[in-house]
């Protein structure tokens with residue numbers, strides 16, 4: 001396709017498998033990737049890529065790709081139908097449910113995975129048409145506890161702290177294995193650099209000796225779920241030794257005295273013992289941490305998907321706050337997002353929305369997948385009756401897959417938008433086939449870089465697979481069929497054409513204001529209105545990018561200094577136009593913002609300008625913190641279900657064929673535990689929890705602690721047996737073991753990394 005081809009036949013795009021979205025250069029032939037390499041011109045990845053990206057043809061030409069809208073028959077099988085029939089029926093059914101039961105009976109799941117946030121944004125138009133605010137996303141089963149803490153500390157849930165890690169002399173990784181999961185640009189190169197540099201200290205807190213731990217100066221091999229005790233021990237030691245940053249705390253924070261009183265009482269040695277880490281080592285590490293010039297603290301699923309999820313994220317933030325590692329080089333910073341992934345939600349007592357059956361609160365404008373089954377599977381008249389899923393596979397990824405499947409069977413309407421026939425799609429009343437992320441304009445809003453922040457709009461590199469559409473077009477058709485918007489906007493479309501030819505006169509924004517004045521109801525559908533007007537006028541079929549015009553205008557208006565810092569110049573509305581133009585024309589991505597560490601204070605939005613350290617709910621949980629819970633002897637192991645490995649990539653690659661090793665996702669077991677269980681390397685075992693049992697292969701390794709066993713996620717998808725119509729799960733479907741009841745008290749995050757299980761040799765080998 002002409003939009004990206006370069007003279008030598010390489011086209012520019014990016015990897016869609018994890019949140020760092022490395023820039024790629026690719027060659028293609030007959031609809032296939034033939035060569036894939038890192039794009040040196042990409043502002044954040046600079047040519048870096050990991051082993052997963054080279055297999056992207058398994059996504060683009062996956063055997064489960066969809067090519068026609070499907071409708072479910074009474075017997076559960078699907079038949080192909082035309083787009084016109086699909087859109088008309090879906091619109092009529094949604095409308096009927098909305099008009100009978102209200103918008104609250106309908107919800108959305110997903111809207112974007114690791115590589116696609118642009119097209120999913122248009123789902124907001126359908127939510128508006130349906131009159132629902134219930135948006136369930138994967139983020140709300142990992143990060144929402146942290147967002148809630150941000151709201152209390154900084155004033156806004158979307159004030160997401162990141163690290164200025166390039167300048168850090170101390171890096172503390174808690175429950176994060178960047179060697180495999182990344183979550184940081186060029187992770188392996190960076191980790192190797194840090195390991196070689198004697199002036200920089202890397203500390204890993206993880207119950208497993210991870211690839212990252214192998215590179216670290218210190219590895220604290222905490223017992224699973226022991227992080228709250230461990231971090232409290234560190235915080236206790238800091239204040240008891242007077243190592244806190246008194247000047248920072250006095251000048252910039254409130255609530256420290258209350259915290260200090262609490263932390264003075266922490267029995268440091270006993271808490272280290274509870275976490276099962278050597279006290280001397282903890283004290284040595286804590287002393288170095290408190291004395292660092294700039295310390296970065298990076299956390300991830302290891303503390304989120306376990307007991308005390310929200311509390312853990314609070315304590316991790318306290319570590320860097322009490323030591324003054326905020327808004328200083330090498331510490332943590334706040335920055336303006338290009339498009340906020342996360343909004344700000346009120347607490348229920350202040351009028352915030354909750355779910356009806358389970359009472360889960362909205363955080364960051366998101367709802368937790370963990371309560372989804374419970375919202376559907378009940379007899380309340382106001383229960384959830386209809387769901388649309390875009391870019392997600394909740395049947396596989398939400399806790400307690402059996403309960404999710406049982407609940408989804410009860411939905412009156414399930415519509416799935418995906419590129420592939422997923423396990424969730426197999427249950428849907430209607431399935432709508434999307435063009436792949438390499439067949440349409442796409443991007444992500446995972447723009448978490450500092451001091452220079454970058455954004456990458458990717459152009460399509462393949463023609464759309466026949467029968468597929470990009471999501472904005474699907475949403476547009478449904479909303480129009482519901483009678484919420486007209487099928488065309490002659491005046492706005494004309495204004496858009498003139499505006500694209502010469503943006504300097506501001507023709508389109510003026511026409512848009514006039515249209516919204518005359519049709520106030522259209523403003524609720526802003527994404528689809530932009531797509532249907534400005535989108536049509538954009539060159540190269542970049543219609544989906546229309547929404548980025550609005551984002552660019554807003555960003556430039558709010559943060560003109562950040563934009564100019566990035567070297568983009570113009571005045572007034574011209575600055576936003578310049579950002580938008582740069583987005584549209586930068587095939588390798590572009591820097592849109594540059595700020596300094598001190599600018600972080602602009603994003604602390606409490607009226608007093610301070611960070612509010614004392615959070616009553618968290619202090620209460622600290623008081624209630626007990627010794628390790630009584631464990632049911634029937635389930636003597638802790639399973640960490642969801643380890644990121646060489647060959648898993650969420651639900652994106654749907655076949656085991658892409659894997660060069662660990663094809664079936666083995667259970668890691670400590671050799672001593674294995675000996676006691678009578679299991680040898682390669683043996684078959686059954687892992688049983690209170691929710692179910694699965695059979696797995698066994699891998700012996702002393703990288704896990706005794707008593708801990710681990711499985712990857714991103715396995716267990718259905719594949720045809722010998723190419724026939726019979727389907728079989730390949731590898732562990734880990735959420736048959738997880739439970740939704742065992743979850744965080746604030747954010748409802750499930751404890752995927754803390755599942756009590758029994759392990760035994762399988763009686764009959766598969």
Ligand SMILES: Nc1nc2c(c(=O)[nH]1)N[C@H]1C(S)=C(S)[C@@H](COP(=O)(O)OP(=O)(O)OC[C@H]3O[C@@H](n4cnc5c(=O)[nH]c(N)nc54)[C@H](O)[C@@H]3O)O[C@H]1N2
Pocket residue numbers: 017018019142174175176177178180181182183205206207208210222223224225226227300301302303306640642643644645646647648649650714753
């Ligand atoms: N290869 C690969 N990379 C990915 C993905 C993928 O599927 N495959 N998925 C992407 C996504 S969606 C995400 S959210 C990120 C997640 O990225 P990470 O959070 O880094 O990945 P995990 O391996 O799930 O968990 C991190 C570590 O937590 C440790 N852990 C387990 N229990 C505990 C505990 O009680 N305490 C502590 N401190 N640590 C514990 C595990 O041993 C593991 O090493 O990865 C992204 N990157």
Ligand SMILES: Nc1nc2c(c(=O)[nH]1)N[C@H]1C(S)=C(S)[C@@H](COP(=O)(O)OP(=O)(O)OC[C@H]3O[C@@H](n4cnc5c(=O)[nH]c(N)nc54)[C@H](O)[C@@H]3O)O[C@H]1N2
Pocket residue numbers: 110112113114116138139141142301390391392393394396397398417418419420422434435436437471641642643649650651652713734735738752
């Ligand atoms: N037990 C356990 N469960 C977990 C985890 C764990 O570690 N352990 N990890 C959790 C985490 S951190 C996450 S992020 C979630 C992920 O869970 P989900 O959000 O449910 O899954 P994704 O893998 O992001 O799903 C991506 C889907 O998007 C589809 N897709 C790809 N491209 C497109 C496109 O262009 N358009 C559309 N419409 N669809 C597309 C893919 O085919 C796939 O079905 O899983 C969570 N579940």
Ligand code: SF4
Pocket residue numbers: 015016017018019020021022048049050051052053182
């Ligand atoms: S680090 Fe992430 S984005 Fe980069 S190539 Fe690997 S999987 Fe893809």
Ligand SMILES: [Mo]
Pocket residue numbers: 138142
């Ligand atoms: Mo995730």
